[in-house]
Amino acid sequence: MIRTYDVVIVGGGAAGLSAALVLARARRRVAVVDAGAPRNAPAEHMHGFLSRDGMPPADLLATGVAEVTRYGGEVIDDVVIDAGGSADDYILRLERGESLRARRVLIATGLRDELPALPGVRERWGRDVLHCPYCHGYEVRDQPIGVLGGREPGAIARAVHLALLLPQWSEDVLFFPHTMALSDVERAHLDARGVRVLEGKVARFVVDDALRGVELSDGRTVPRAAMFVAPAFRADDALLVALGCAFDDGGWVITDPAGRTSVPGVWAAGNVADPAAQVISAAGAGSTAAIAINADLVMADATALVR
């Protein structure tokens, strides 16, 4: 027999588990289906989450799972491969063969970071190849830092933005334009912030047991203790597409401030809807969505009873 829930949450990161905790405590029948690959898994420590600063990311999620299950929420280790239906009768198909029925669905599947295709980047991603100064800038403070420019339009603007931020953490910040052409205004801004620019295509990041520096294609090697890169952010939004949700021109799902999408009964929270969400704000978005979903169910039931 198909298991039936008030709410099925796809994704058990900070957003999904926070939503599940609120719904389980509201005595809703709730399941979280999680594939077990949160975005910050490569990082040893998570920073900037009040009261949890420095906690390993896996510990936060393990604590969250324990809290959700303590209130009767279910956490299912699987992948949702398809979703369809309509409010009060959504069906989610899982990779291992089972299907779940749900009155409401919350998609909290996060995003994927598409990294620059240079040797050494992926090996050190989340350790000394970084993207977020608020997450890990403090850990590399006062060290020689580099920032990699890139070709992709969105990534170029973010790489320059990163380089402008970083002098707060180190006086030694080098910007490698790599394949991009800096505008005069960008150069002036970088100069004003004390960021030096080193022209030349980057061949690879030099890595042994840690990042050692950057090798340019003309053979020069520049020692750096940390490199910041600007990945392209790709929402893990296949289920939102399958469910027929509307997207904006930038390709991000459209939601109201509580995470409600254009499709009745379907919510989205965390990085799948907001690439800028940190762990604490993804958790907040999950909590906000859960409260809105519960209210939506209450009103649907009250309206049906009045009729």
Ligand SMILES: Cc1cc2nc3c(=O)[nH]c(=O)nc-3n(C[C@H](O)[C@H](O)[C@H](O)COP(=O)(O)OP(=O)(O)OC[C@H]3O[C@@H](n4cnc5c(N)ncnc54)[C@H](O)[C@@H]3O)c2cc1C
């Ligand atoms: C290297 C790195 C370090 C970071 N460090 C920090 C930091 O120190 N502090 C901070 O605040 N932020 C940090 N971040 C950002 C942080 O990772 C995100 O803010 C946070 O993970 C967003 O939470 P989320 O719940 O939206 O998504 P995620 O945490 O990515 O969780 C999404 C979950 O959904 C699952 N999933 C996806 N598709 C499916 C499916 N079809 N079926 C079932 N499950 C599915 C995934 O496997 C995953 O477990 C870092 C990011 C990176 C890349």
